[in-house]
Amino acid sequence: KNEVEQSPQNLTAQEGEFITINCSYSVGISALHWLQQHPGGGIVSLFMLSSGKKKHGRLIATINIQEKHSSLHITASHPRDSAVYICAVTGGGADGLTFGKGTHLIIQP
Amino acid sequence: GAGVSQTPSNKVTEKGKYVELRCDPISGHTALYWYRQSLGQGPEFLIYFQGTGAADDSGLPNDRFFAVRPEGSVSTLKIQRTERGDSAMYLCASSSDRVGNEQFFGPGTRLTVL
Numbered sequence: 171k172n173e174v175e176q177s178p179q180n181l182t183a184q185e186g187e188f189i190t191i192n193c194s195y196s197v198g199i200s201a202l203h204w205l206q207q208h209p210g211g212g213i214v215s216l217f218m219l220s221s222g223k224k225k226h227g228r229l230i231a232t233i234n235i236q237e238k239h240s241s242l243h244i245t246a247s248h249p250r251d252s253a254v255y256i257c258a259v260t261g262g263g264a265d266g267l268t269f270g271k272g273t274h275l276i277i278q279p
Numbered sequence: 280g281a282g283v284s285q286t287p288s289n290k291v292t293e294k295g296k297y298v299e300l301r302c303d304p305i306s307g308h309t310a311l312y313w314y315r316q317s318l319g320q321g322p323e324f325l326i327y328f329q330g331t332g333a334a335d336d337s338g339l340p341n342d343r344f345f346a347v348r349p350e351g352s353v354s355t356l357k358i359q360r361t362e363r364g365d366s367a368m369y370l371c372a373s374s375s376d377r378v379g380n381e382q383f384f385g386p387g388t389r390l391t392v393l
Contacts, residue, residue, distance in 0.1 A: 174321075203381075203382070205384075210386075212384070212386050212387070213322075213370065213372075213384035213387075214384070215381050215382065215383065215384070218380075218381045256321055256322075258321075258322075264324065264335075265324075265327040265334060265335035266312050266314065266324030266325075266326075266327050266335065266338065267312070267314070267322070267324060267372075267382065268324065269314075269321035269322050269323070270321050271319075271320055271321045272320075272321050
């Protein structure tokens with residue numbers, strides 16, 4: 171079974187700061203997902219990647235398959251970025267997603 | 280187009296009762312997943328459907344939990360003899376075609392067992 175670890179668990183930063191959230195997993199995967207969850211439960215998919223790097227607006231996700239590690243970066247952070255960010259993987263013997271516990275991000279104005 | 284919908288959004292029930300949670304996936308999505316999320320935790324996989332069949336039900340915690348998808352679209356998660364430990368957010372997601380594609384999540388059903 172894949173173990174997905176995220177760090178930090180909680181992160182509070184000031185508006186404008188560069189944010190990095192890390193994710194590591196234990197078993198080879200077919201894809202890694204970064205998800206955003208706002209209070210109340212709704213989950214939105216931010217990225218799905220299996221190699222390299224992807225960028226959407228101020229969000230950047232990278233993955234290093236050899237090191238079994240991914241990072242999510244937020245540039246010029248804004249209070250509306252405050253949410254729980256969850257790393258999840260597919261593959262490694264599982265059909266569904268295997269999730270990390272999430273990183274609770276608060277951006278203060 | 281419509282996203283994934285789940286009903287009810289909230290369900291409060293008493294210990295020992297039976298509950299049904301419904302998921303309407305995105306039209307045309309053949310893959311459907313159920314997950315459970317306890318407070319402060321990441322979601323955990325329950326069951327995966329490909330079409331009408333449960334391709335992987337290894338995440339169902341015990342035989343009180345059962346899910347169906349009789350026509351390959353709407354799915355119902357059924358919980359018998361509910362226990363307080365079943366209280367959680369139940370999330371449904373769908374994706375096109377196969378495992379590994381991007382999953383689209385519904386808003387979830389918050390189940391509270393008193």
